[in-house]
Amino acid sequence: MNRLLWKILKQNLNKSRIVGFCLANCLGLTIVLVGIFLYRDLSRLLSADSGLIKPDYVFVNKPVSSLGSLLAGKPYFTEKEKADLLGQPFVVALGEFTAAKYSVTGQISVPRLDVYLSTDLFLESVPEQFVDIQSDNWHFDAKEDIVPIVIPKDYLSLYNFGFAASADLPLLSEEMIKKVRFELVLSGNGLTIRKKGRIVGFSSRLNTILVPESFIKWSNGLLSDNTDIKPSRLILQVNDPTDVRISQYMTEHQLDVDAGNLNASKAMQVVRLLFVVVAVVGITICVLAFYVLLLSFSLLIEKNKQQIDNLSLIGYSRKAVMMPYHILAVLITLISLLCAVGLALSVRMAYLDFLSTQLGL
Amino acid sequence: MVLGIILNRLQPASFQPLNESEMWGREVRFEKGKSYLIDAVSGSGKTSLLSFIYGIRQDYTGEIHLSLDAANTSRTLQYPLHQEDMTSLWQKGIAFLFQDLRLFPTLTAIENVELKNQLTHFKTQTAIEAMFKRLCIADKMNTTVNRLSLGQQQKVAFIRALCQPCDFLLLDEPVSHLDAANAGLMAQILKEEQQDRQFGIIATSIGNNLPYDYDKIFSL
Numbered sequence: 056m057n058r059l060l061w062k063i064l065k066q067n068l069n070k071s072r073i074v075g076f077c078l079a080n081c082l083g084l085t086i087v088l089v090g091i092f093l094y095r096d097l098s099r100l101l102s103a104d105s106g107l108i109k110p111d112y113v114f115v116n117k118p119v120s121s122l123g124s125l126l127a128g129k130p131y132f133t134e135k136e137k138a139d140l141l142g143q144p145f146v147v148a149l150g151e152f153t154a155a156k157y158s159v160t161g162q163i164s165v166p167r168l169d170v171y172l173s174t175d176l177f178l179e180s181v182p183e184q185f186v187d188i189q190s191d192n193w194h195f196d197a198k199e200d201i202v203p204i205v206i207p208k209d210y211l212s213l214y215n216f217g218f219a220a221s222a223d224l225p226l227l228s229e230e231m232i233k234k235v236r237f238e239l240v241l242s243g244n245g246l247t248i249r250k251k252g253r254i255v256g257f258s259s260r261l262n263t264i265l266v267p268e269s270f271i272k273w274s275n276g277l278l279s280d281n282t283d284i285k286p287s288r289l290i291l292q293v294n295d296p297t298d299v300r301i302s303q304y305m306t307e308h309q310l311d312v313d314a315g316n317l318n319a320s321k322a323m324q325v326v327r328l329l330f331v332v333v334a335v336v337g338i339t340i341c342v343l344a345f346y347v348l349l350l351s352f353s354l355l356i357e358k359n360k361q362q363i364d365n366l367s368l369i370g371y372s373r374k375a376v377m378m379p380y381h382i383l384a385v386l387i388t389l390i391s392l393l394c395a396v397g398l399a400l401s402v403r404m405a406y407l408d409f410l411s412t413q414l415g416l
Numbered sequence: 417m418v419l420g421i422i423l424n425r426l427q428p429a430s431f432q433p434l435n436e437s438e439m440w441g442r443e444v445r446f447e448k449g450k451s452y453l454i455d456a457v458s459g460s461g462k463t464s465l466l467s468f469i470y471g472i473r474q475d476y477t478g479e480i481h482l483s484l485d486a487a488n489t490s491r492t493l494q495y496p497l498h499q500e501d502m503t504s505l506w507q508k509g510i511a512f513l514f515q516d517l518r519l520f521p522t523l524t525a526i527e528n529v530e531l532k533n534q535l536t537h538f539k540t541q542t543a544i545e546a547m548f549k550r551l552c553i554a555d556k557m558n559t560t561v562n563r564l565s566l567g568q569q570q571k572v573a574f575i576r577a578l579c580q581p582c583d584f585l586l587l588d589e590p591v592s593h594l595d596a597a598n599a600g601l602m603a604q605i606l607k608e609e610q611q612d613r614q615f616g617i618i619a620t621s622i623g624n625n626l627p628y629d630y631d632k633i634f635s636l
Contacts, residue, residue, distance in 0.1 A: 059531045063520050365518040368472065370507035370535050370580070373499060 057379075063366065064379050067358040072351045076344055077391045083340030084395030085402070090333035092403045097326045100410075112185065112260055113301065114313040115140070116288045131285035136308075140291065145298045150182040151286035152263065153271050156279035157243025161252060163235070176239075178204075179263045180271040185290050188256035195270035202239060203255040205265040211257060229257055243278035261290075262313075299324055348387075352380060419448040419483050419583060420616065421469060426478035428461050428468075438634045439465065441478075448485070448583050451610065451617035451628060456636035462620040463515055465636065466586045469618070470512050471495050471502060484509045484583040507535060511580040511615075515588035517573040521562035525553065525572045528561055533579040547575045551601055566593040574602055578609055585610075587619040591626050603627050 117130030132151075141149045155178040163172045186193070192203045215226050232254050239252040258265065275284070293301060302321060305312045356363065366376050423444040427433070433440040439454065440461070446452055456462045467473040469480060474496055482493040482505070493501060506512075519528050526544070533539055539547075548554045551571040556564055561572065570593050577585060585606075591599040603626055610617060619626055 057534065059523060059527050059534065062523060062527070063531075066522065362520060365520065367503075368506065368512070368514070368518060369532050369576070370503060372503040 057375075060366070060371070060376070061379050063362050064359060064376070066362065067355055069351065069355070072347070073387055076348045076351065077387055077394070079344035079347060080341060080388065080391040081394045081398065083337050083342075083344055084392055085398045086337030086340065087334055088337075088395055088399035089402050090330055090337060092399060093333075093406070094326065094330040096403070096407065096410075098323065111293060113291045113293055114262070114288060115291060115305070115310050116313075118309060118311045131287050132289060133285070137286075137289070140289065143300070143304060145293050145295065145301050145304075146291050147294050148184065148292040150185045150290045150292075152288040152290065153180050153268065153275075153284060153286065155179070155241070155266075155271055156275050156281050156284065157241055160240040160242075162238040162240060164238070177264060178266045178271065180266055180268040181261065181290055182268060185261070185292070186265065187258055187260045190255045192253070192255040193267060195267040195273070197273050200251050201253050202250045202266055202270055204252050205256045205258050205261070206254055207262050208257040208259045209262070241274055241278055244280060246278055248274070248277065344391075348384065352384065356380070419485055421446040421584060421618075422479075422481040422483075423469075424479040424481065426465075426468065426476055426480065428464055429475045429477060431461060431464075433461055433636070437636055439636050444634070446584070446616055446618055448616045449610075449614045450631040452619070453625065453628070453630045453633045454618065454620045454636050455625075455633055456620065456622065458622050460636045462622075462636050463588055466512070466588050466618070466620065468495075469584075470510055470586060471497060471505065482509070508581055510584045510586060511577045511582040512586045513573055513577040513588060513590050515592070517569050519561045519569055519573055519576075522560060524558045524560050525564065525568075526557040528572055529576045529579055532576045536580050538581050539579045544575065544579065547578065547605060550605060551575070551598070567595075567598065570594060571598070571602070574605075578605070581613075582615050584616045584618060587617065587626065589620055589622065589624075591624055592622075596627070599624075599626055 117132070119130060137149060137151075140146055159176040159178055161174050161176045164170065186205065188205050190203070192201075193205075195202060211227065211229065211232065218224065219226055233256075235254065237252045239250045241248045241250065302312070304310075363376055367373060423439070423442075423446075425441055425443065426439070427441055437460075438444075454462050454465065464473065464476075468476050480495055484493070484505070493505070497505065520531065523531065526548070529544055533544065545554070545557070548557050551574070553564075553568050553571050556568055561569055564572065570590065574590060577587075591602060594602065606617070606626075606628065609615075617628075619628070619630075
């Protein structure tokens with residue numbers, strides 16, 4: 056840059072106004088940058104990749120209303136509805152709950168102690184890929200006597216910490232329960248089949264009394280005439296339970312959803328809203344700061360008008376005269392940007408530190 | 417084609433010129449290589465005329481044709497000009513010693529000259545310093561212009577005007593603040609420069625003439 060030119064043009068340059076612009080622009084940019092950092096970090100924390108929330112399963116059923124259950128048909132899913140769900144981008148896989156269409160009774164008899172217990176049961180199955188049990192015994196063969204059963208972990212907890220504690224009964228471990236054999240009496244279609252039931256695992260995902268799908272198919276074929284079995288409950292595997300579209304879709308189609316993780320999806324929506332607010336505030340400050348800069352420069356040019364006129368009269372082009380001002384404007388904007396990046400990074404360090412020490416994330 | 421400046425029925429729009437004027441409303445030719453004096457009483461519009469020729473002001477009727485070597489070889493320029501043509505004209509075509517000098521008061525005398533010479537790269541540092549010496553202001557080279565007398569400032573502006581390659585040199589009352597001896601020094605330098613560079617000179621005066629061998633004297 057021409058030294059003499061600058062010596063003339065820097066006259067009337069108001070330092071406090073330039074510093075004011077730098078500070079204001081720095082503040083605005085810092086707010087915008089911190090907003091962006093926070094948004095990205097929180098989306099990462101709340102998203103599927105973090106380990107905090109994994110790709111997960113969502114249970115969907117139609118709402119049961121007192122009026123609807125009397126008047127309308129039962130809340131089954133039609134083929135069309137299933138296809139529509141499977142077509143959604145957030146759905147990886149879809150499975151149906153298939154119920155046993157016959158009556159089931161579970162019996163435990165210990166003749167030595169003169170104990171005979173009997174209870175009505177229900178059985179359901181889902182496709183194998185949705186079962187979260189790793190067990191060698193989880194298979195069914197019609198020739199074999201044993202039917203493997205998976206019950207929800209919650210049932211055992213209910214007994215151990217609810218019922219057993221209040222009724223002064225012994226606590227049962229998972230291993231103990233797995234050793235118990237009981238009799239399953241399946242009857243329907245004029246037939247009765249007796250099988251041995253054995254609990255092979257406890258599921259924290261599936262809230263039902265679960266048997267292998269092959270067993271349900273086999274037994275329904277024998278004991279039920281009703282071949283048209285529509286599912287009333289579906290299990291969906293979703294790649295990102297924080298996906299806002301899930302809760303939007305479910306609300307839109309009036310479906311009941313059972314998945315705690317969908318709260319993360321709502322949390323993410325709140326984060327997004329907050330981000331927009333923060334960004335608007337930051338950008339407003341930046342725009343105002345630039346306005347101040349613009350005004351400062353027009354004032355400067357106005358004050359130096361005589362000098363600028365003289366420069367152009369002795370042959371300096373308008374471009375050459377304005378160049379120092381352009382460089383100055385770019386320079387101070389860059390400086391405030393650098394300051395803002397530094398500030399925003401240190402703020403980010405501070406909140407990441409807070410998140411990891413205080414919240415353990 | 418003779419290089420020069422042609423005024424075609426030029427009439428100022430903002431004031432009424434004198435009836436017996438040899439300039440206004442007539443066709444006047446200024447040829448490159450020759451020197452002209454426009455002698456006039458105060459307020460007759462000579463600064464306006466030079467401003468019209470230099471292209472600073474356009475408040476006139478009639479036409480100004482510029483066929484200049486340095487500024488543009490292929491066409492005759494006519495105002496108003498584009499920004500780039502204007503800049504090129506003021507860098508190469510016409511040099512102007514302004515009546516109000518238009519120096520930069522916070523720069524030193526030598527810096528004022530350098531500011532122009534950086535643009536044209538026409539004179540060497542030695543040549544510039546030699547001119548300062550010949551005009552007896554060598555000791556004022558590093559003094560800021562706002563501390564110089566008007567006569568000294570006029571000399572600085574004169575040196576600056578000579579730092580431009582040109583086809584015409586406009587001198588608006590170049591010796592208004594100088595005594596006869598100093599005016600003589602200036603005329604001597606101008607003579608040498610004109611012989612060397614063959615530019616045309618249009619000088620104005622309200623009586624205190626630059627002592628020069630003019631080809632033609634107009635009364636405005």
